[in-house]
Amino acid sequence: MKHYFNSSLGRLRLVAFLEGISLVLLVFIGVPLKYSMGNPTVVKAIGPVHGVLFILFVFLAIGVAVEYKWKFMTTTWKVLVASFIPFGTFYIDRTILKKFEGKSSPN
Numbered sequence: 001m002k003h004y005f006n007s008s009l010g011r012l013r014l015v016a017f018l019e020g021i022s023l024v025l026l027v028f029i030g031v032p033l034k035y036s037m038g039n040p041t042v043v044k045a046i047g048p049v050h051g052v053l054f055i056l057f058v059f060l061a062i063g064v065a066v067e068y069k070w071k072f073m074t075t076t077w078k079v080l081v082a083s084f085i086p087f088g089t090f091y092i093d094r095t096i097l098k099k100f101e102g103k104s105s106p107n
Helices: 008-037 041-067 072-082 088-100
Strands: none
Touching (some): 008 088, 072 088
């Protein structure tokens, strides 16, 4: 777990995981509860947390993209779009972000 805090890529991977979990909770638990049972409690609790995690994910992704000199059309846009799709950040973590783990940034 410590390795997630040692680099900007590790922090991005951690925030991607948390952002993905919060989106899944909202889409699959919060929204159905709100609209089928009229109970917005989960959405009110998780919604703001997800919003902060989403914004943090975008800023970290852009920072890592600059640090690692990612090409926008091949890597950066895929990472950013993944945050809009349930399970997208988990997929991107496995297919893109994990490949950069252990590699030092070019800077």
